[in-house]
Amino acid sequence: MLPQEESLDILIEFLLQYGYQKVQNIPIDIIRKLALIVIKENVFVYEKKFYRQVIGGAMGSAFTLTLANIFMWKWEKQLVHRLKVSNEIYGRYLTWFIEEYTLHIMSHFRYVDDIFFTSNDSLECIDQMLDEANNFHPNIKLVRQIGRSVPFLDVLIENRKGTLTTSVYHKEAAEPYVVPFGSDHPGHVFRNTVDTAITRAVRY
Structure with missing residues (x-):
């Protein structure tokens, strides 16, 4: 779950690092307030009681x-920096969170908080790297799955x-369940459910 205040601090850090003092003429201090x-x-x-969300943000927003992507950018940047300092990893950072490494990690992809990478390193080295990554922030804990066949x-x-x-990949815990059409989810969620099902059927 996203720590709210810290996430907003990282948002401002992200904007400043990439040279933004304003976004569409809105100063970044106003962006933080909004x-x-x-x-x-x-x-x-x-149960007839009002609650306020104090950790994270609205699901589907x-x-x-x-x-979440910007928060993970901060975490991922620390991971890459630590590995470079120890000469375990080097490469280039590409748009859309894709890295190609020529030493240990051959390729790495991230979608929000799901990560996939290939490596020629030993299992012990990979475990050590992931253990170190798990110590970067108490709200980020990696659950690893290593093998010749993995879902992503x-x-x-x-x-x-x-x-x-x-x-x-058919996730056993998710199928054959879908979001009930009587729920309060936005309309695009239901359309995406149908589109995704058709796409998966075609590619199966």
């Missing part, structure tokens, strides 16, 4: 997703004699 309202003014009713989002990736192959 972001504070969006992230903190989330309430819900449970476009801003929460953006803030909707894809099952297999290493077949040095060649990576992919197929559609």
